[in-house]
Amino acid sequence: MSNIQVGEGYVPAYQLSATPWVTSSQVTSGQGKEHNFNHVSRYLIIKNNSASSSVLTFAFTENGFKATNANFFVLSGTETFSADVRTDRVFISGSFGVSNYSLFAGLTYVPVKNFNPITGSTGFQAVG
Numbered sequence: 001m002s003n004i005q006v007g008e009g010y011v012p013a014y015q016l017s018a019t020p021w022v023t024s025s026q027v028t029s030g031q032g033k034e035h036n037f038n039h040v041s042r043y044l045i046i047k048n049n050s051a052s053s054s055v056l057t058f059a060f061t062e063n064g065f066k067a068t069n070a071n072f073f074v075l076s077g078t079e080t081f082s083a084d085v086r087t088d089r090v091f092i093s094g095s096f097g098v099s100n101y102s103l104f105a106g107l108t109y110v111p112v113k114n115f116n117p118i119t120g121s122t123g124f125q126a127v128g
Contacts, residue, residue, distance in 0.1 A: 006110050007114045018041075026094075044090065049100040056095070057075070057092070
């Protein structure tokens with residue numbers, strides 16, 4: 001019997017219930033945090049837990065925050081982002097004041113070592 005390598009395109013890995021990965025933290029204006037997962041995500045939920053004057057941004061590469069790229073998503077205070085997304089990391093930055101946030105990732109059993117990196121240089125457009 002051969003050793004089967006479960007990769008990012010292995011559909012059954014995304015049909016099973018996900019393993020939870022959760023953090024609540026904060027970032028200040030100009031500060032960024034990188035959250036790395038040990039397995040590929042099935043979905044993400046990001047919530048800006050701060051008042052409406054607070055702005056939170058997130059991207060899937062560090063380069064996504066550069067003004068020349070502008071490949072990030074903006075969450076005003078109390079807004080939530082939820083989507084089925086395959087990734088091994090998320091970058092979160094504060095754009096105004098202090099932003100408290102919660103990040104919930106549902107992880108598959110696909111190890112990160114079997115995941116193709118998501119970068120502009122590997123053909124993924126509009127990520128960084």
